[in-house]
Amino acid sequence: MREECTDEELMLAYGRGDAHAFEALYTRHRGTLYRFLLRHCRERASADELFQETWSRVIVARERYRPEAKFTTWLLQIAHNLAIDLLRRHRPHAGAEETELVFRQLDAPEAERPDRVLSEFEQRRRLQLALEDLPDEQRTAFVLRMENGLGLEEIAEVTGAGQETVKSRLRYAFAKIRARFAE
Amino acid sequence: MTQRNHHEREFEAFLAGEESELARLYRRLPQAEPDAKLDAAVLNLARTAVEPQRVNALRHANQRHRRPWWLVGLSSAAGLVLAAGIAWQMQGMQQGPAEALRAPASTAQAERDVIPITAITTPEPLPAVALPPAEAAVASANLAAxxxxxxxxxxxxxxxxxxxxxxxxxxxxxxxxxxxxxxxxxxxxxxxxxxxxxxxxxxxxxxxxxxxxxxxxxxxxxxxxxxxxxxxxxxxxxxxxxxxxxxxxxxxxxxxxxxxxxxxxxxxxxxxxxxxxxxxxxxxxxxxxxxxxxxAPRPAAESAAAGAGSMNRSAALQRNAKLAPADWVIAIRSLLRDNQREEALENLDLFKRKHPQFALPQDLRDLR
Structure with missing residues (x-):
């Protein structure tokens, strides 16, 4: 029953006090949101903080939600704004080496550790380093496109930029990543 | 130029979401997820946030079903008035049949108490009595008067x-x-x-x-x-x-x-x-x-003094007519002494008719 409802219906139900609707909605987007934040801020603690803060903003704004806005876009927009604020507070960012260490220790399963599968690890390591080297706007646009499957319009809506700007950011991000793999 | 076109096609495929080597490699990146503690914290926060709202919703629902106090009071008053009205009506209805039940009993009692009376028909006038010619003449003369x-x-x-x-x-x-x-x-x-x-x-x-x-x-x-x-x-x-x-x-x-x-x-x-x-x-x-x-005969003087009414005179005349002739003559003289000349004349006339053979004294014969 809950699985057949759209994100907007679940959010409206939760706005009326249905906690179970929120549980269904949380289950759908917990992973993608968390990874978006983790890609964005590059450390798990900040990702956890932003993750919890993002859902808190959703909970507080439950009664003001209107179905005209797509829930995924609204959710990522909140997360993006929080991530931007966090990045502004924590500059300079962590270095590439630190980021690589985090990925290596926390995210990779034991069977897929780079030392176990060198070629696969090398490829993901290069991708990870390429993402880290991207500017924040290009990385965000790229993650929203790859992680969350958003189109140009939705990325523009989440990030508050124009579609052509988003497309340009994506183009630059895509080119840098391809260049890293070509090395 | 060819390599540039190749990169452009890959970018268009990337924007279109087509399957590519980069997309496959990205999906193989570690799929990080929030831990259970973070999930519990968020879900607890969500439940806590809507708990007062749920309570308020339940309270509102209950209040929506709860009738206002004034409506309860008004309903109670209306019920009391209705009950009183029905009781009053029922009392009136019970008195009616009770009276209707008592009525036959009282009627029966009255029938037992009252002596049945049959209507008395108007009696026929006194039958005409055949009178002697002389008496009939006197009577007809009086009637003609x-x-x-x-x-x-x-x-x-x-x-x-x-x-x-x-x-x-x-x-x-x-x-x-x-x-x-x-x-x-x-x-x-x-x-x-x-x-x-x-x-x-x-x-x-x-x-x-x-x-x-x-x-x-x-x-x-x-x-x-x-x-x-x-x-x-x-x-x-x-x-x-x-x-x-x-x-x-x-x-x-x-x-x-x-x-x-x-x-x-x-x-x-x-x-x-x-x-x-x-x-x-x-x-x-x-x-x-x-x-x-x-x-029993009474003295004529007493009768004459009783009154001047015709009833008394007639009664006195009747009584005097029962007297012996000598006593009647004495009564007539008493009337004359009492200055009741008219009655005396009536007695004298009746005396003459009743006792025509009696020899009256000269003073009474001359009396007119």
């Missing part, structure tokens, strides 16, 4: 009684208040109705049992004399009271008076004695002759 407009009382209405004291008082006031007299006459008529019915019953018995010729003659004679005397007194009173009064009204007055007076006289015991009838203590009508002691 009455006004022609006045119908015969015995034929049109019950026999008039002798004037009772109220009737006599009414007659004494007749000269000054004819209308009031009429009213009083009606009252006297109503008062004597009971006695009239008794007399009528007695008359019926009398009609069934023929009287002796002598008694019938006396009764007829006395009745005629009473009528003539009453009419004379009425004429006097009428002349003294209102000489200008129209004749028809006076005739009606006389007729009413005669009928009432006759009724009262007949209803009284004295006139019943005159008719030879009397009612015993047991209610049975007995002939007056069966009780001679009840009709």
């Amino acid at each position: 009455s006004p022609p407009a006045t119908p015969p009382p015995a034929a049109s209405m019950p026999a008039p009684p002798p004037p009772s004291p109220p009737a006599a008082a009414a007659r004494s006031r007749a000269s000054t208040a004819p209308l009031r007299r009429s009213v009083e006459v009606v009252k006297a008529d109503e008062l004597s109705k009971g006695e009239t019915a008794e007399f009528e019953a007695a008359a019926a018995v009398t009609a069934a049992k023929p009287m002796p010729v002598d008694q019938a003659l006396d009764a007829r004679l006395l009745e005629a004399q009473a009528q003539s005397a009453d009419k004379r007194e009425l004429a006097k009173a009428k002349d003294a009271a209102s000489p200008q009064q129209p004749e028809p009204f006076a005739d009606r007055e006389v007729r009413d008076y005669n009928s009432v007076e006759r009724k009262a006289a007949l209803a009284s015991g004295s006139r019943r004695d005159e008719y030879g009838l009397n009612a015993g203590d047991d209610g049975k009508v007995q002939p007056a002759a069966a009780k001679p002691a009840a009709r």
Whole structure:
């Protein structure tokens, strides 16, 4: 029953006090949101903080939600704004080496550790380093496109930029990543 | 140029979401997820946030189903009023059937208590008694003396009684208040109705049992004399009271008076004695002759002093007629001494008719 409802219906139900609707909605987007934040801020603690803060903003704004806005876009927009604020507070960012260490220790399963599968690890390591080297706007646009499957319009809506700007950011991000793999 | 076009196609495929080496490599990156503690914190926060809202929603739902206090009070008052109204109506309905149930019982009780009375039909007038020619002439002459407009009382209405004291008082006031007299006459008529019915019953018995010729003659004679005397007194009173009064009204007055007076006289015991009838203590009508002691003669002077009414005079005349001739002569002389010349003449006339062979003294023979 809950699985057949759209994100907007679940959010409206939760706005009326249905906690179970929120549980269904949380289950759908917990992973993608968390990874978006983790890609964005590059450390798990900040990702956890932003993750919890993002859902808190959703909970507080439950009664003001209107179905005209797509829930995924609204959710990522909140997360993006929080991530931007966090990045502004924590500059300079962590270095590439630190980021690589985090990925290596926390995210990779034991069977897929780079030392176990060198070629696969090398490829993901290069991708990870390429993402880290991207500017924040290009990385965000790229993650929203790859992680969350958003189109140009939705990325523009989440990030508050124009579609052509988003497309340009994506183009630059895509080119840098391809260049890293070509090395 | 070719490599640049190749990169452009890959970018378009990237934007279109087509499967590419980069997308496959990205999906192989570690799929980080929040841990269970973070999930619990977020879900707990979400539940806590909506708990007051849920409570409020339940409270609102309950309040929506809860009736306002004033509505409850108003409903209670309306219920009380309705119950009181129904009780009042039911009480009225219960009293109605109860009375309806009591009514037959009371009716039955009343039927047990009341002695059934059958309507008494108006008795036939006294049968005409065959009178001797001389007596009939006297009677017809007396009847002819009455006004022609006045119908015969015995034929049109019950026999008039002798004037009772109220009737006599009414007659004494007749000269000054004819209308009031009429009213009083009606009252006297109503008062004597009971006695009239008794007399009528007695008359019926009398009609069934023929009287002796002598008694019938006396009764007829006395009745005629009473009528003539009453009419004379009425004429006097009428002349003294209102000489200008129209004749028809006076005739009606006389007729009413005669009928009432006759009724009262007949209803009284004295006139019943005159008719030879009397009612015993047991209610049975007995002939007056069966009780001679009840009709003991009284002195004529006492009778003359009793009153000037025609009833008394007729009674006195009746009593004197029962006396021995010598005693009757003494009574006539007593009347003359008492300056009751008219009554004395009446007695003398009756004496001459009843005792034509008696030798009257010279002074009485010359009396006119």
